[in-house]
Amino acid sequence: MSFQKLDELGHRLEALEHALAILGADEATHMAVGGGDKRAEAMGTLAGMYHRQATAPEIADWLAAAESEALSEEQSAAIVEFRRHYTNLTCLPAEFVERQTNTRMRCEQLWRDLRAKNDWAGFLPALEGVIALAREEAAMRADVLGVGLYDAMIEQHDPGNRMADISPVFAELKSFLKDFVGEALAVQEERLAKRRLKPLSGVYSIDKQRELGLAMMAAVGFDLSHGSLSISHHPFCGGVPSDVRITTRYKTTEFLSSLMGVLHETGHALYEQNLPKQWAHWPVGKARGMAVHESQSLFVEKQLGRNPAFWQWALPIVEKHLGEAWTMDDIIPHVHRVERGLIRVDADEVTYPLHVILRYELEQDLIEGRLEATQLPEAWDAKMREYLGLSTIDNPADGPMQDVHWAGGAFGYFPSYTLGAMMAAQQWSALTKSHPQADEDIARGDFTAINNWRRQNIWSQGSRWSTPELLLRATGEKLNADHFINHLRTRYGAA
Template structure:
């Protein structure tokens, strides 16, 4: 049976992915510094084996033959995802992939060096090369998939997302935020004039912070028989579903940032741990995409862990693990004022949840213009500055390091990825609303530190669904309606608005 050949192929590919995931996590956590060169060579060779095995011409024949076979529903859906993976993996000629790999690697290396020197002009030629390649890639993917070029790029990260649907949603959200950011800042100012922000008084020991982080992970449902927490320069959630490798980093003058980062990554981890393990060797059994993945991390971080209910439960944990004097005299409101502080800033990754979407929308708009030739790389600084000034009232024209050079995505050629971040925020809010309908006391449960029923809802509606459905279909099935920005807007109004 041809489906069995695909099944066996899936097991071989899963083993190579397993090795690449664990080697990648190990590199960031436990590798000796001098081990990098051989590690890179090993991972490149394994990735090459993965590519060769996953794009073999006979797979096309197996897929076609399997369509005529007697398959059950899971197998039929699995076959669709095998085909989607195969088409996405084979739609670029090898010659192009090699050319792109060399160019984006070089561009990323240059970016690391030149960003530190705030040197846009020297970086520009490399970025122009990447933009040319991205246009070429978008055209190739567009031809193969029958999608608009930018949609064909997004399809890699969130199958089914289309600019036709997303443009009005992002436009609506942008319009809302232009008014709402000032409102949130005003409300915050009034609140803080009544009750000033309290200062953290370190040093906070790393050992205590680690214990607190582990306790928080355990509380919200992380399964330590299938995962662990380590330290790395940049926090990530990697590994494999049966052995999730989460990391964080610590500062001794702060512990709330690390704790919130741990909770964010725990959201990713719960999704991976909650996938159906019996399908893990099929594309069908993997997490759906970047937008859904981000919705799971932001669900834990934004919907759960930045809520007043969470802190009525979590405040005693701070005392327990950090000592009674860690935040002397603070109540839950003091913590919330810290972790939910709103501020107009230059840097996307440092942004709060109110201003963050504007950073993403700016990039989403610019990268469409770049892909469609309406904007050239040389024009980015002015275009970036104009939008930053319009959306957030701050100028980046003299500081490309904190402007268009701040992210690795464009130097690395990852166009079509940025929208996932804000889609994740919107999807998380919409999921919370749907969940609350079927679990009316969900907020009280958070306040008691009870996350089982909340996780069960997510397990049934998101995690166990793997890649059965496109991103839009998964949203509709889980929440009863298509993506609707009103849920996220209502969430922001409630938490940050004048009548919240």
């Protein structure tokens, strides 16, 4: 039976993914500094084994045969995802993939060096090389998938998402935010005029902050018998569903940014820990994609963690661990701080989408050939001035050189961040419709009903549905900007 062969292949691929995931997490947390070269060599070789096994020509025959076998409903769902993976992995020639990998890696290395030096001219030729290959990639993928060029790239991160659906929603959000950022800043200024921002600074040992983080993780549902918290330079959620590795970094002078980071990664971790275990070795058992994943991290960080109800419950826990008796009036202005800035990763939830929409618009033009890399500094600056009133023209390091994504060839990824924020708001809205006392739950630190809703509607579904279908089934609505806009208005707007 061909399904059986695919099932066995799934176990082999799962073992290699397990090794790559743990080796990757280990590299960022526990590896000796001198172990990097051999680690890179081993992971490269294992990734090659994975690719060779996952793209073997006989799989095409197994898929074709399995599709006409009598299968259970879940086996049929598994086959759909097996085929999607196989198509995406095999639609680029091996020679092209190798050339692209080398070009991207060289450009990423160059980026690390030249961003620090603000050297756009030095970086440009390498970026042009990556863009040229990304255009080739988009053309090949679009041809196989029967979709548009940029849609073919989005499909790699968020299966089923299409520009035709996203662009109008982003347009509405952009038009709202271009005014609303000013409103939110004015509201904030008015409040701060009445009551000055009280710094949360002090001395908070890493041990105490770690205990606080673990307590919060456990409270919001993280299963500490299937995961752990470590330290790394850049926070991440890695590992495998049976052993999810999340990380943070600490400053001993300030606790809030680390704690919010822990909550964000905990959101990713809850998704991984609660994926359907019986499908763990099938593609359909994996998380749906980047936008849904980000919706889960932002749900915990923004919908729960920046909800004032959360702090009613959390402040005594903070006090217990750090010995500081903050009041709601002390903490909320920090949790809801809004600021116009140049840097996406430092942005708050009000300004963040503008950073993303800027990139979404520019990368479409790049992929579809309407914009060249040489024109990026001006194009970036024009949008930055229009959306946030800031200029980057003399500062490409904080303009088009700001993120590693393009250097690494990850076009079509950026929209996931804001789609995730919108989907989180839409999920919260649906959840509170069926469970209106969610805020009271949070204020008591009871996340049971909230997590049950998420488990049933998101986590347990794995990759059963396309990104838009998963959202529709969970919330009863297609993706739209209403819930996120309402969320921002309520939290940040004038009364």
